[in-house]
Amino acid sequence: MGTDTVESGGRTYVRVPHSGRDGRVSHMEVHYLVASTEGGVTHFSDVHRTTLFTREEYKSAFVRAGCEIEYVKHPLAPRGLFVGTASPGA
Structure with missing residues (x-):
């Protein structure tokens, strides 16, 4: 698991992924934080599921x-x- 942080245009962006596997399905959940002085902190996430094949x-x-x-x-x-x-x- 790796975390990415970027600061640009008065905002800070953080990406935190977590992945796992359930049988033949790989899943990765990624959380994002966007922070700015005027806007506070916003959080959103995204989930990717991929079927694994032989x-x-x-x-x-x-x-x-x-x-x-x-x-x-x-x-x-x-x-x-x-x-x-x-x-x-x-």
Whole structure:
């Protein structure tokens, strides 16, 4: 968990995330504080939920969509990524 604080234009912005996992669902809740002398402190939050899939499930989805796929490892994507291209005639 990392917290970000920025001061700009007479305001202070703070971002505090918290993430967790419930089975195959990853969730991240982010709280924001915006503070200024004239406006006081405002709080709002945002929640993101993402379903997690296995490599085989991703592969199957690409194939069902008619794509030829390649699994690539790259320094910018150390876990790897799928590259899908439309099959000829699709």
